[in-house]
Amino acid sequence: MKIIIDVMGGDNAPHSNIKGAIDSLKENNINIILVGPKDIIEEELSTLDYQKDKVEIIDAKERIENDDEPTQAIRRKKDSSMVVGLNALADGLGDGFISAGNTGALLAGSILIIKRLEDIDRAAITVLYPTIKGMSLLIDAGANMDSKPEYLKQFAIMGYIYTKEVLGKNNPTVGLINVGSEKTKGNILCKETYKLLELENINFIGNIEGRDLPFGASDVMVCDGFVGNVVLKVTEGVAESLFSMLKKEFTSSTKSKLGALMLKNELNNLKKMLDYREYGGAPLLGVKKPIVKAHGSSDDYAIKNAISQLISYIDKDVIKIIESRLQ
Amino acid sequence: MKIIIDVMGGDNAPHSNIKGAIDSLKENNINIILVGPKDIIEEELSTLDYQKDKVEIIDAKERIENDDEPTQAIRRKKDSSMVVGLNALADGLGDGFISAGNTGALLAGSILIIKRLEDIDRAAITVLYPTIKGMSLLIDAGANMDSKPEYLKQFAIMGYIYTKEVLGKNNPTVGLINVGSEKTKGNILCKETYKLLELENINFIGNIEGRDLPFGASDVMVCDGFVGNVVLKVTEGVAESLFSMLKKEFTSSTKSKLGALMLKNELNNLKKMLDYREYGGAPLLGVKKPIVKAHGSSDDYAIKNAISQLISYIDKDVIKIIESRLQ
Incomplete structure (x- = not known):
């Protein structure tokens, strides 16, 4: 090779x-x-x-x-x-x-x-998205704006196969990023995509909501590239801003500095959980x-x-x- | 009254x-x-x-x-x-x-x-979104799926007026949530909306990206209701998951518990910054x-x-x- x-x-x-x-x-x-x-x-x-x-x-x-x-x-x-x-x-x-x-x-x-x-119909960018259960595959993370239901169906199938074969998850779950859990929720794209995903043999578990993504709602998270990019960047922004606020607070006094020092290992563990380095890369599919x-x-x-x-x-x-x- | x-x-x-x-x-x-x-x-x-x-x-x-x-x-x-x-x-x-x-x-x-x-044309749900610079007004936070550029223009104008009059910000900035800063970025909705917002007298500062939202990219953050709902819920989910991971790490040993105890005020400050209670509510516009x-x-x-x-x-x-x- x-x-x-x-x-x-x-x-x-x-x-x-x-x-x-x-x-x-x-x-x-x-x-x-x-x-x-x-x-x-x-x-x-x-x-x-x-x-x-x-x-x-x-x-x-x-x-x-x-x-x-x-x-x-x-x-x-x-x-x-x-x-x-x-x-x-x-x-x-x-x-x-x-x-x-x-x-x-x-x-x-x-x-x-x-x-x-x-x-x-369209190639997709994927990203390995950090969750408290490990990494999930986000597809499409930003390649295609204005996607059609058929594209999202293909993303779901490709994401399922990659996650199963390469990430080694047995029968990974596939979720559609949406604003509610019910089948009838969301925009036209999501409603139509839902109907297509139901027919596929890809362990489709239905809609997943923004709040549940960092908790590992599904192994494969399917969405339009505009939404995927927003999800990814908001996640990075929120994590970064929280860490920067933590840092500011933790260095505000001698006592807090000492406390933070005592938590050094734990803070490092947390950062490691969010670390892309362990995974290194994500496929173009x-x-x-x-x-x-x-x-x-x-x-x-x-x-x-x-x-x-x-x-x-x-x-x-x-x-x-x-x-x-x-x- | x-x-x-x-x-x-x-x-x-x-x-x-x-x-x-x-x-x-x-x-x-x-x-x-x-x-x-x-x-x-x-x-x-x-x-x-x-x-x-x-x-x-x-x-x-x-x-x-x-x-x-x-x-x-x-x-x-x-x-x-x-x-x-x-x-x-x-x-x-x-x-x-x-x-x-x-x-x-x-x-x-x-x-x-x-x-x-x-x-x-459409009423919108707003939300006060926590940023490191204080609260920004997110409009539409979930009322309208499949919005048209004209709707987003109206949301921007209403959000600008409310932020100026009620939140007391002098000439607040208005940003369009998008996947890149350039005018030509994004989906059709964003590209068309950008052209409309440029013509309005609302201190439009252009596109804002997901990563910058928690850092206070603009006072008014305009988007389609599907995107707004995803932004809001991902933000809540990421903050919650980080706090739950912090909690788990900080109670993992006697030493870390002591460290966390010394940081109690600082951790509370941080939570307070994210606290909706200070603001209480957001208008339907x-x-x-x-x-x-x-x-x-x-x-x-x-x-x-x-x-x-x-x-x-x-x-x-x-x-x-x-x-x-x-x-």
Whole structure:
């Protein structure tokens, strides 16, 4: 198995991407292709200890930035690590691709270069959403605005298969994000989607409400990309604002500082529960080859874990299962 | 000024509703009408000290429950405290109405009995949303699924006027909840709404993202009712789940319990910042008379504060300002 890595994507690129990729060699029987500026990669590699014949480099001089307009970036930055990497995947030089770069560009590039599966109307971005029961898969986390019921049905099926095969949950539950639990609740999109999901063999448990999401309402949480993006960002914002208020309160006096010091382990445990690093990445679903998006702030540990997810994504032949299910 | 109070709505009814209403008499020069079962109200009142000539009772034997289907409840429970109270408002027996009961029923009842303003297409539910800069007004918090750009424009104008007049913010900022800050981002509804809001004289600051809401991105946060409901419930869920995780961690050992004890004041401060009780209620906007929805778990303190908001809503003649603005 050969994994293609976008060396220049993400806040800690290229160092963490290269270090994480090399670390993954120690745990998995794989080969890797590092895509990015050859001189930079060689310099990073010179400081690391690894099996030389397992690592290839493909030179790519440009870099897609986080604020680049996605489709334009893919069309214009032909020599970027992301575009060159996706082309390498399309050409069959490797079995899967991982990037921590611009999510919109990765989506646009995947659709333009790798192409959508034939029976899929829209590709979706997923995210592993932290709950008190562990991670749930949120699909669509922001790829498609103005979705149709049929898209959401396909997202649900893809999410179910991925969660079962790669995340290893036996018969995962699928919930539709809505404003109430009753079948008749919500907007037209939700009402129509509900009817479609009921007919599918995907352990659909009905509507799930915003309040229940952080409590692990379902293993797969299905929604339109606009709603998914809002859910994800509100969750991040609320958690961040609470932590910042906690910090402010906990440093307000000598006594509170001492109290906070005594709770250091517990506060760290809490942060760890919300930590994306343990999971590393989430798949793009609906395209013809395995692609994993690693978190933008990934360090080497997160990159290594994201590569593990990609390996499992490839290994379990998830795309073939999705194809045969949707035919 | 005479305030009509639904004595039977909310989790702590009738005790807290009556106690809160009586407490508000001490702070404001108002009269009140308590609507609910006469015997129960008289029994509660017999334990309280108040000026008798300022309190009237209107008997209503039924009660709308939280799980009643809203429109059916309004149509069938003609003798409920909510319906009788709304009828009293329609008949001009009082100047404003407050209820802590079933939100959907209050909305349906307001539209059916009080009626929408002539130049308003849809009435909206608002919520005071806690941010680190204080409360922001979220509109629409769940009344209208599948909104049109014109509705959102009207919500923005009503929210701006209410925030300025009643919440006392000078030239409050208005933001549109969206998935990105650029004008071209989002679904069709947001793109079209953006164009309309730009033309209004309401201090529109553009799109605001989910992540920034808890940090006080704007004083008025405008969105479709589906999105607003999801935002609100996800916020509650994330805050609750974090507090429950904190609690679990902080009681995991003797040392952590001691640490948490030392932080008791600080943890209470934090909870207070998120406390709806200080604000008590949020207005229904778009109907012909002032109506305030108090939080379902309101205690007497919250009810008293919600009545203060209603007094200001009436006093500032917000509805007349909205009418003249939208003509």
